[in-house]
Amino acid sequence: MLEQMAGHLIRRLHQRSTQVFQSEMQKAGFDLTPVQFAALEVLRTNPGIDQASLSAMIAYDRATIGGVIDRLEHKGLVERAVSESDRRARILNLTESGRRVVESALPVVRMLQTEILSNLDDAERKQFLAFARQALSQELE
Amino acid sequence: MLEQMAGHLIRRLHQRSTQVFQSEMQKAGFDLTPVQFAALEVLRTNPGIDQASLSAMIAYDRATIGGVIDRLEHKGLVERAVSESDRRARILNLTESGRRVVESALPVVRMLQTEILSNLDDAERKQFLAFARQALSQELE
DNA sequence: TACATATAATAAGTATACATACTTTAAATA
DNA sequence: TATTTAAAGTATGTATACTTATTATATGTA
Known part of the structure; x- marks a missing residue:
């Protein structure tokens, strides 16, 4: 019954995906969640963007990204600074360690x-x- | 870059899946999350199972299911009772409303x-x- | 039967995920 | 320029999701 439903199968795939990520990364000696890695990777190729741009790029809402950045900052992988051109915004950059x-x-x-x-x-x-x-074509645009 | 990765695409699909679920269910007048519905549906066809069996059937860990059942019980949709045959276990049943x-x-x-x-x-x-x-064949079996 | 082991559930802690409200600052416009 | 509107980030609250530890109860075995 549930096994026939797209939503259930997709959730199970997501569950498997995060489990494989966690176990393989831990095996390789990294302490990063999937979101944390995604944030770092986007900052590597887009240094100096703000939190709103980052959350748009990896499709998380601002509130979630705020917490993710908190933890990455705490680990010393990311630096956060008030933007010169827009004092509401926080500019993000990788540290050397990041x-x-x-x-x-x-x-x-x-x-x-x-x-x-x-x-x-x-x-x-x-x-x-x-x-x-294809299923995500609108969202990925 | 991220868009090429299985994990990222699967997460986005999961995100879309839960968004469609929430909006369509709300439109139809239901106040249920995907997990809550899954739990109710399994209890409909398997009345009287305990929390461990339920969590195995829908592939959540026991701790998560404990909280889900708390909320369903609070909404008056599920009843929880100590098992006669095993006093560690909590037997679950739908209420009439459930x-x-x-x-x-x-x-x-x-x-x-x-x-x-x-x-x-x-x-x-x-x-x-x-x-x-097929990707989940081990897990689903 | 006594003891070791295992299991069901809960508790505590961490990390997403999102909605809503609030504060600060920018931008648009009357 | 004064006022409205919008945007960036944070705070708060709810709901997953999982790990580890703890408690209560069963079960296996010496």
Whole structure:
């Protein structure tokens, strides 16, 4: 019954995805959640953006990102500064440690993506991901 | 970059899934989260199970289910009683109100499943869900 | 039967996730 | 320029989600 429902299957996939992420990352010696990694990776390629831009880019709301950045700042991976041009905004940048961590984590994160869908072969996985992107075409725009 | 990653796409799908669920259910006049509905639906077809069995059936850990049942009990949809045969266990049953709510919510929940994947046509959606089940074959068994 | 082990549930702690309200600051406009 | 409106971030509250520890109760075994 539930097993037939898209919502249930998607939730189970998400659950598997985060479990694989956590266990593979821990195995590789990293203490990062999926959101924390996503934030660091976006800051690596977009240094100096503010929290609102970051949350738009990875599709989290502002309140959630505020907490994520709190924890990354506390770990010494991100620095937060009041914007000169807009004193409401907080400008974000990786610290040196933050840069080292994302750069070394990136290959591990790339690897673990196929592990999430390890029951699909290469062609099936590509097809599945193409369907996923199509399902999200509005959101990903 | 992130958009290429399975984990990111799956998270976005999950996000869309819960958003569609919340908005469609609210539109239909129901105040139920996806987990709460899943719990009620399993209790409808498996009355009298305990919390551990329920959490195994919908793949949540016991701690999470404890809180979910708290809220359903508070809404008057579920009753919790100490098991006669095992006094550690809590036997769960729908109340009359709980039964009415699941039964009337079920068609709405069925409908909204296709809305979650509305950018896929029927054949694509079937194929996508088949891949999802295959990806989860170990977990679902 | 006594003891070790295992299980059901709860408690406590961390981290998403989102809605709503509030404060501060910018931008638009009358 | 004064006022309205909007945007950035924080605070608060609710609901997952999971980990580890604790308590109560069963069960397996010496």
